[in-house]
Amino acid sequence: MRSANILHNPKAGEGEYTKKKLLTLIRNAGFECSYSSTKKKGWDDVEAAADFVVLAGGDGTVRKVAAVMLDRKMPIGIIPLGTANNIATTLGITGEPKDIIETWNNKNIKKYDVGRIYGLKKAEFFLEGFGYGVFPRLMKVMQKKKERLSDSPEKNLKMALEELHDIILNSKARYCKISLDGADHSGKFLLAEVMNTQSIGPNLNLAPFADPGDGSFDVILIAERQREEFASYVHNKLHGIEQAPVFNILNAKNLDIYWEGRLLHVDDEILELKEPVEVKIKLQEGVLEFLVPEHPSESINAIEKAKAAEKPSSANSA
Template identity: 25%
Template sequence: MKHIHFILNSIAGKGNNNLDLKLINKYFDKSDYHVVIKPTFYKKHAIKLTQASITEEADIVVACGGDGTINEVASCLVSTSIPLGIIPLGSGNGLTSNLNIPKNIESALEIIKNNTIKKIDVGLLNQHYFFSNSGIGFDAQVIKHYEASRKRTLSSYIKATIKSLKKTDILTEVETTFNNTTLLHKPFLIFISNSNQMGYNVSLTPKASLIDGKLDILIAPKLNTLKIALFTILMFFKKHHILKEVEIHQTKEIKITQNNKQLFQIQLDGEFLMIKGNSIQISVLEKAINVIA
């Protein structure tokens, strides 16, 4: 008998999420599967629940929520043999869009039932894993304002974007080191991606791959007001790369250093995070997690 554990964030996305045990048993028969549903009640609770599931020798752990919930669950499963299943209940759903996992619960359950395993790369920022993307500068501020909003909708995301445009001086001069080259930047944003989706069908790195063993890096310098507005508009149409100021690179690792500050404001898979210190190290772990997709 296989043990399958569902880690459920009931307030992800629009909230009021629920898993019907009868529906789950339709796909996972009681004679073959022991089903456990574990609801989360606070931020980072999914980490504790997943760690407990590992101790309980779960055969499959399913993250039911948005990118933040998926990150918490998946971070515990890196370098283990336990596959990650996903039921996307969030608003953005960046990673699941890249994996072509549908938002329809029954369709997602069907994928988990079929149990086709894909090994994907994992990003590592200092000691923090990410599976879709991370960034500093403008995008981190967007997530900061988005988290402060009460609703997890596209309109809230657009409002957070507009609010972030009013303050674009979060980063001072930074030094980036990658591919044996060190450069100085005064960036508008530095975006590091493992996936070709950010969520809401928005992408800064449409050519990124979960299985190529590389991270896609987008660096945009500080721009004037008109260029920032143009960049933002083009971003929603995946055409931002036509701006000559925008740099796109691929690398296995990158170090970012800021000499005048001891704190980084970062977004990590759509969650706002502050990291102390004047430098961060980002790298890729090749095929480090098993995902059902």
């Protein structure tokens, strides 16, 4: 695995990583590579002769490229340069680009599930999440304030969390008819989110143990009675306090959802419907393959060891 196609969003990461800089880093690691900007026509003409594809950008870039890679069995390496990087973070791809590039030689592959959507004309799949309620409302507000966004990802995340806190306190809970693998979980909710990654949006870590390759979605339903808890979680995050979310997490492969509202999101895209519709979601296992820093089994072992270390010994607890 020595040759790669680089697909780069040159605007990601404040433009710090230019075409020249990326090519230098990747070639210095011993890889041959070609380059395409996702901002120019023809970027999606991926060379079949390459061993793998490199995505340099944020979550939007990953989704954009995934749309043309769903039916190709070609490993994907990510250099996360976006604001949130929810997909890369869930996959354990963090740190400096130089260090990430060096891990590609390990050839550790992580299969990645995709959510297929039925019932919407403008969206067919999702990688991160699909949902209704306060989160798509936040996305709409942030779109209107686009001109106020700065070059600093940290400042933009802070602004998003401030807006989300206000939205949570003032939003009306809506009725959602939802079936998870045939079981009814309908009710009135502030948020109904089908998650494939551990976090969405401004790094909301609502599904801390989500695994996009485990053959199941994490479904979070936040009811009216949990409004204050949700607002408190966002308030703490806004002030640098990472609090473990206390919301119940359900698991499902197949879902039927009808939300009494017209606004929803599919990954980082907002959709506003003419009228509410019933949507079906089906999990498609292992459609994508990503290069990750360590073997998934090693990650699981590391998590288990960390959990064990946190537990008091029988002697201490006696």
